[in-house]
Amino acid sequence: MTEPHPGITPQSDDEARPAAFAEHPVEDILDRLCATVADYPAPGVSFKDLTPVFADAEGLRAVVDAIVEPFVGHFDLIAGIEARGFLLAAAAAYATGTGVLTIRKAGKLPRETYAEEYALEYGAATLEIHTTDLAPGARVLILDDVLATGGTVGAAARLVERCGAHVVGIGVVLELPALGGRAALAGRPVHSLQRVD
Numbered sequence: 228m229t230e231p232h233p234g235i236t237p238q239s240d241d242e243a244r245p246a247a248f249a250e251h252p253v254e255d256i257l258d259r260l261c262a263t264v265a266d267y268p269a270p271g272v273s274f275k276d277l278t279p280v281f282a283d284a285e286g287l288r289a290v291v292d293a294i295v296e297p298f299v300g301h302f303d304l305i306a307g308i309e310a311r312g313f314l315l316a317a318a319a320a321y322a323t324g325t326g327v328l329t330i331r332k333a334g335k336l337p338r339e340t341y342a343e344e345y346a347l348e349y350g351a352a353t354l355e356i357h358t359t360d361l362a363p364g365a366r367v368l369i370l371d372d373v374l375a376t377g378g379t380v381g382a383a384a385r386l387v388e389r390c391g392a393h394v395v396g397i398g399v400v401l402e403l404p405a406l407g408g409r410a411a412l413a414g415r416p417v418h419s420l421q422r423v424d
């Protein structure tokens with residue numbers, strides 16, 4: 228597990244944590260349940276499929292607890308990135324008593340949006356956020372399932388900041404260090420539960 232950002236104090240007082248918190252061997256669960264799919268969605272890509280983790284009651288609980296742990300007490304809202312980030316963000320927001328902010332692929336949000344384009348391992352895309360969904364100064368934790376090139380969470384962070392809010396951290400289940408996402412995020416605090424080849 229990565230060290231939290233210097234500005235983030237990990238919680239050590241169990242009473243300060245939400246009732247849903249528990250200790251789980253999260254890396255064992257990921258080793259057991261994460262599927263790797265060769266040449267998906269494009270030749271040469273080794274795709275990490277976390278859907279079996281999310282479908283497992285213990286797995287879902289373990290990753291949600293662990294992904295927010297270093298940031299508890301430091302955020303007002305959790306942002307989830309379409310699509311698998313939604314699952315993590317909604318569960319984590321419920322567990323920590325916060326709300327969930329929706330960051331979607333282009334063309335899905337009905338009101339005025341900010342948009343950010345980005346590149347990822349297998350293409351390019353655009354993310355959007357409603358211009359009025361975030362209060363200026365809000366402290367936002369961004370969650371997604373995988374950090375690869377960092378294009379996706381980087382775009383999400385820029386959207387949060389265009390709303391005048393602050394990104395206090397980025398939480399991901401899996402980090403693929405070979406694709407350089409952490410470096411591309413320019414010092415933003417990143418917490419990953421497992422690094423994989």
Ligand SMILES: O=P(O)(O)OC[C@H]1O[C@H](OP(=O)(O)OP(=O)(O)O)[C@H](O)[C@@H]1O
Nearest residue numbers: 309310311347348374375376377378379
């Ligand atoms: O660090 P990056 O290189 O940006 O890659 C990571 C992103 O790629 C995957 O999403 P994908 O774009 O495949 O979309 P999906 O969740 O809609 O399937 C994954 O869920 C992350 O959001």
Ligand SMILES: Nc1ncnc2[nH]cnc12
Nearest residue numbers: 273274275347348373375
């Ligand atoms: N190898 C990978 N597995 C899962 N999601 C990804 N997003 C970008 N690269 C990915």
